[in-house]
Amino acid sequence: MKRLLIALLLAVLVIPGSIAGAANYTGEPIKAKLASEEIDGDFMTVWAEKFADHMREWSDGKIDIEVYPYGTLGALGDINELCQMGVVDFVFSDYAWISSFVPQAQVLALNYIFPTEKVPQTLDWMMDNGEFYPLLTQSFRDKGLVPMSVMFEGWQWLTTNKKIEKLEDMKGLKIRVMSSKLLVEDYKAYGAVPTPMDYGEIYSGLQMGLIDGQVNPLFAIYSMKFYEVQDYCTQLNNEPFLGIPTANAEFFNSLPENVQQEMFNFWQGSIIEAGEWIMERNASDKEKMMQERPELEFNYLDDQAISAFQKQAQTVYPKFTKIGGTGSEKILEAVLKDIEKAKKELDIQ
Structure with missing residues (x-):
């Protein structure tokens, strides 16, 4: 009798959730693939899995999204192309690698904005x-893609074996950057020799001296072990690393409207929570690097040095309108205006 009562109680607790999930989506089962540009356990893959879990729960298991971490479906450029072609239904990429298909996304690569x-x-x-x-969305849709949000993954750090204290220290350094024409212009303006290179090639490139340094957020520097072959991590305060979860437009348009909206709700509703998550993760990974390699130095520039970098970065802004494709001038104007309005609303100095 006691077991029967427990079973009945469990049924009462479980069934309402199942009914709610089923009521959210009553159509045919949906299977989808999502390619992430980061390895298992890093930001994009973790939040892609959270997205998959959320949609599975919301639909009572009828929407099944399989997440493929970096390296399982090809290089960074490959997975963006796979999404555009519809081989995968989603890609979680960034403003640089997606720019081969949507050059307007490079507005987010402008330094010091x-x-x-x-x-x-x-x-x-x-x-x-x-x-x-809305302007970014139109640019993506023109290329058969749908951006679902823009997510903060922490600030980019420059790692080198030479201490960077001023702008002049950058001269001639071969710095790996992501594949973006605008990022190349950013680091050329600093006097460096920017060198686009796939994510999986950075460690060996540093080890063999093919490049002198690289740029990535702290979690990537730790998880990909770049800190093992670099002596300095320098914060230029120039570039937040931003991810753009993206859907294939044909696939996305085929989904019921409430499913589309729930996907937007998840990604746009997660911006602040995900930002807090990654800041904690970056702080933790920094501590791990300091413990594992005490000689590694974390370097912060003074205001005078930052001012010199910022002045050079601003010389690149006009180049975006030539590199960024159709409508880039309007997009640049909008992003700068939005940031200033947000700063005022949020009381940011």
Whole structure:
């Protein structure tokens, strides 16, 4: 009798959730593939899996999204192409690698346009209130893609074996950057020799001296072990690393409207939470690197040095309108306007 009562109680607790999930989506089962540009356990793959779990729960198991971490479906350029072709249904990429298909996304690669604090909150405000995101969406849709949000993954750090204290220290350094014409211009403006290279080739490139340094957020520097072959991590305060979860437009358009909306709800509703998650992760990974390699130095530039970098970065802004494709001038104007409005609303200096 006791077991029967327990079973009945469990049924009462479980069934309402199942009914709610089933009521959210009553159509045919949906299977989809999502390719992430990061390895298992890193930001994009973790949040892609959270997305898959959310949609599975919301649909009572009828929407099944399989996540493929970096390296399982090809290089970074490959997975963006696979999404555009519809071989995979989603890709979680960034403003640089997706730019081969949507050059307008490179506006997010302009250095020194974001505030140094409250970046997730700034992005969240821009998604809800700004002029930039609708313009970006149109640029993506013109190429058969749909951007679902813009996510903060922490600030980019420059790693080198030479200490960087001023702009002049960058001269002639071969620095690996992501594949983006605008990023190349950013680091050329600093006097470096920017060298696009796939993610999986960076460690050996550093080890063999093919490159002198590289740029990535802290979690990537730790998980990919770049800190093992570099002596300095320098914060230029120039570039937040931003991810863009993206859907194939044909696939996305085939989904019921409430499914589409729930996908947007997840990604845009996760901007601040994901930002807090990655800041904690980056702080933890920094501590691990300091413990595992005490000689590794984390380097912060003074205001005078930052000012010199910022002045050079601004010389690149006009180049975006030539590199960024159709509508780039309007997109640049919108993103700068949105950021200034967000700073005012959020009381950011």
